[in-house]
Every structure is written in structure tokens, then in C-alpha cells.
Amino acid sequence: MRKIVEISDVGVRLDVFAQNMGGLTRNATQKLIDAGDVNVNNKASKANYRLRVNDVVEMSLPEVAPLDYAPQNIPLDIVFEDSDLIVINKPKDMVVHPAAGHTEGTLVNALLFHCGDSLSGINGIARPGIVHRIDKDTSGLLVVAKNDATHRGLAQQFADHTVKREYVAIVHGRVKQNGTVDAPIARHKVNRKKMAIDLSGRRAVTHYTVVEQFKNFTQITARLETGRTHQIRVHMASLSHPVLGDTVYSNAKETFGLEGQALHARTLGFDHPTTGKQMQFEAPMPEYFEKTLTKIRRMI
Numbered sequence: 001m002r003k004i005v006e007i008s009d010v011g012v013r014l015d016v017f018a019q020n021m022g023g024l025t026r027n028a029t030q031k032l033i034d035a036g037d038v039n040v041n042n043k044a045s046k047a048n049y050r051l052r053v054n055d056v057v058e059m060s061l062p063e064v065a066p067l068d069y070a071p072q073n074i075p076l077d078i079v080f081e082d083s084d085l086i087v088i089n090k091p092k093d094m095v096v097h098p099a100a101g102h103t104e105g106t107l108v109n110a111l112l113f114h115c116g117d118s119l120s121g122i123n124g125i126a127r128p129g130i131v132h133r134i135d136k137d138t139s140g141l142l143v144v145a146k147n148d149a150t151h152r153g154l155a156q157q158f159a160d161h162t163v164k165r166e167y168v169a170i171v172h173g174r175v176k177q178n179g180t181v182d183a184p185i186a187r188h189k190v191n192r193k194k195m196a197i198d199l200s201g202r203r204a205v206t207h208y209t210v211v212e213q214f215k216n217f218t219q220i221t222a223r224l225e226t227g228r229t230h231q232i233r234v235h236m237a238s239l240s241h242p243v244l245g246d247t248v249y250s251n252a253k254e255t256f257g258l259e260g261q262a263l264h265a266r267t268l269g270f271d272h273p274t275t276g277k278q279m280q281f282e283a284p285m286p287e288y289f290e291k292t293l294t295k296i297r298r299m300i
Contacts (some may be wrong), residue, residue, distance in 0.1 A: 137260020153273025165268030
């Protein structure tokens, strides 16, 4: 995999850039760098190397490791599937991949049952096929790779910010007009489970549009130009309009009984890595979201 550094990524650490470029975990990326499998301008570089414009980053991805997670017969809402990839409408409350405390009932467990051995191995044994993810308490669309070539192609599109991702959300307060938040995001310096706006972080851009205003809430759509962890949640909270039900970035008491945030990944668009065909998928707003809107409208 090869990518030329653009101005927007100047100053970014090599390990952070490579992680996003390959759609890998932090640990997997570090192992590749330690093994000399990530080169800058044909030379092995350290993880803390700060990228310069027109640097050429090349990465050799690892061989597939044997899986050690159990397939589970969990129903999947399949929006599209072919021999290269599968698009899933993930329900709220489902964890994407196994981790401490969540070794069963995840999307990966369900995919292993449905796809068998037909999943890419680039992201390691715990995340076969996983190119990107959405939070446990966020519903909506995910694309999963069935082979390594597809994984590389999709990961490149995510790295190039050419994947269309649009979310629908309910936020606190009346958002007066459409806007854009262009503010870098990094891991919170104190609470490592949170993200925060930080000048030392990676550039993050969210475009939001007002859909419907209520007395104390607003329904918006949010289009991601970049895809940082918790990006929409952090950016909207920074405007004093945290996502309804978000207990991490909001102290608001009114949640309308929601367990998790009112955030749904509605639109996903990309070029098929094999055919080159432009593809776009829509996932209708789930029942929990519609019911919450109904409750809010009754308050007017």
C-alpha cells in the first residue's frame, strides 16, 4: 500500500498516519513499524517521524493469522453483499469487534458465522474484515471486506477521505444555522476513554445541517469529511449542542429513556474496489430514533 503525503497531513506522526492508511489497530501498526514494514521515501522510519509534504509512505501488510473467536448465529441486517464485501446496518447496542468484556455477541462473531473464512485478515485476529467501525450505541451502516485486496482498496478510500458518510442526530439546544466544525481531535489527556479537541491532534472536519428545530432540541444531519473516533459527538458538544443521550460528552439529564446517543449512520458511499462502480447505501432511521422524535414533537 502506498500513499503520498498531502498538506493536510503534514506534521502528523507516521504511526498515526499509517494506522489510518491501513485501517489497522494501533498495536498492529506499531508491530509493522517495528518490523520495518512501514517505509518513508524507501527508508524504514520511526513511529514518531513527523510527515512532510510529498513524503511517500509505503506499507507492507501482514499475512492472515488464524482466528480464535467463535462464530455465532446472530441475525444480520444485510443491505448489500457480493463476493468482495458486505454492507451491514448495525443495530444499536451491538459491539463491532471483540474486546475485553465483549468476546461474544459482536458483529465480528456474527460475520464469522455468516461469511465463514471469507473475511480479510489485515486487521488481525480480533477484527477480521473490519475496515472502519461505529460506536456500540450508534446504529447504522458499515462496510466489511471479504478479502485483503478489497480491504486495501476501501482503507485507501477512507485514508483519502473519499468515502461518503452522513449521520442523522438529535442534539440538545436549538442549532440556529448550518455550519462546519474544523477542530483537531486527540485522546483526552486525563480520561483515556474520551476524545477531546486538541491542537496537537489530527484534523477533524464535520459539516452539519439543520433538519428540524424544536424548543430545546434540533435534528441535524452531519457529514464527515474526516473520520476520527467520536468525531460528531465531540464536535457537537464543543458547540454546546451535545448529542441527545450521550452520557460521555454531555451532563444533560433529559435522555427520553435512551440508552446511548441518538446518532445513526444513515448514508455510506464508496467506489467498489474491484469493479470501480460508485455505490451508495441508505439505512432508514431506526424505531428508537423515530420514537424519540415523536416524544420531542409532543413537547412543543
